[in-house]
Amino acid sequence: MSGVLAEQTSDATRVPEGSRKADFPGLAGNWAYLDTAATAQKPQVVIDAIARAYGADYATVHRGVYERSATMTMRYEAARETVARFIHAASPGEVVFVRGATEGINLVAQSWGQRLVAGDRVLLSALEHHSNIVPWQMLRDRTGIEIDVAPLTDDGRIDEDALEALLTPRTKLVAIAHVSNVLGGVADVARIARAAHAVGALLLVDGCQAAARLTIDVQAMGADFYVFSGHKLYGPTGIGVLWGRADLLDTMPPVQGGGAMIETVTFAATTYASPPQRFEAGTPAIAEVIGLAAAIDYVESIGLDAIHAHETALVAAARAALGRINSVTLFGPQDSAGILSFAIRGVHPHDIGTILDESGVAIRAGHHCAQPLMAVLGVPATARASFGIYNDLDDVARLAAGIERVTRIFGAVTADI
Structure with missing residues (x-):
């Protein structure tokens, strides 16, 4: 677990035990799939x-x-x-x-x-x-x-x-x-x-x-x-x-x-x-x-209430981790449902997505079929991490570590983390 995330494991943000990764053959190979809002992986029963x-x-x-x-x-x-x-x-x-x-x-x-x-x-x-x-x-x-x-x-x-x-x-x-x-x-x-x-x-x-x-x-x-x-x-x-x-x-x-x-x-x-x-x-x-x-x-x-609580906790942990990086802007409400969009000052979201992919972390980068919303936000595109049943705090840690790497590569200003 990265240093950024280590401080996020209070009871308020702790994710319930029991990630469902084993149910999803598409996640083999230690892949941190954070693009569920685009399309979800399929469990073996399906x-x-x-x-x-x-x-x-x-x-x-x-x-x-x-x-x-x-x-x-x-x-x-x-x-x-x-x-x-x-x-x-x-x-x-x-x-x-x-x-x-x-x-x-x-x-x-x-x-x-x-x-x-x-x-x-x-x-x-x-x-x-x-x-x-x-x-x-x-x-x-x-x-x-x-x-x-x-x-x-x-x-x-x-x-x-x-x-x-x-x-x-x-x-x-x-x-x-x-x-x-x-x-x-x-x-x-x-x-x-x-x-x-x-x-x-x-x-x-x-x-x-x-x-x-x-x-x-x-x-x-x-x-x-x-x-x-x-x-x-x-x-x-x-x-x-x-x-x-x-x-x-x-x-x-x-x-x-x-x-x-x-x-x-x-x-x-x-x-x-x-x-x-x-x-x-x-x-x-x-x-x-x-x-x-x-x-x-x-x-x-599994239960919709349990799924929502699990994803909300993951979003809270991710917001806390990425929010400590000065060059990162977070969009959306604090209690967003399973989705976190963000931007890094001076870095195009496509570059963020490409660098994260090198570390086995998959996010979405672009306008997300919501160009009028991008105009409201004042950006051409955002990076988006979206969580599902199969994600856990290790995925959040890998996202945070990947964003730290992005800021180092592009020389963006970061917090002392």
Whole structure:
């Protein structure tokens, strides 16, 4: 443990015992993987579930009358039930499988968004991921709607007072990140939902960074739509979830046509299936859905509260260690959820990432698909360390030692450490 970190092991910042590294074959070779906010490593149980789904159990779903197809269909729909339970949906019928959160947001913009007209308003925040900005800009360019942007507090949270002040009767949708992918701040979704509903607006929540570390109850928080991606939840890529209230999904037209999303087709007309099938055209991502369910089972076996406490302790230790280095600027709130973005004076984040990689430490460097937020922070990019189930204080120590090495290489001013 480095000298910087040795002083961080008080009870307030001590990380619980029991890192899960052994469950993750991708971490072999003493690799300090600190890029979980981009994509999480996969536990062996998820890999096994996917391999089994593509191997001995493989068959199509919803179509075959033979036994294996029926069995796979039951597993596929059982996965939908797993997701519904995980996010406390009212029913599995509110769970739409999509390729990821990006597709989920685009689906809402292209389907529900058809009812918006020129002069209607969509309210975002300054910290949104591009996937929660660009679809609304595309809708604006087609329909003439207007986009408002809520500012941030000094510590990088959504300024909820300012957000409420921007709401008007013309606001039809508020779309915000539950947890910022750059700063790690946790939004008060329930408060934002109440404020949005008070003016007749709906609330869409980007839960990509929240689903892997916070207990999600879409009904209690008052959301109308909620999206997340499987690969950030220790599951496979190519699968995600759009949850929507049943009454909303019932009124939304499909945006893709094809097999599985229909009731009847003639050359004269087509009638569509009820949600969620209406939005799931074509052969689905069968193995990926089953892998997602296995990932949910895995994180639930550990407990979301335990995961959040573990990652919060790691962030606290990392903030304390890096905060002692004079040339390092830390971004975001003190209690950020599993994510720490920072900069070193006079050093480009790409150089930070490259030097850390030489020591077997993997971080993200860049604008993190949040260029408007970079403009707010006054930097072109940041370095970002993001933690997961498998990280521990040794990873934090290696990060701190790597940053010390960066400052020595670039001659940056450091504290006497």
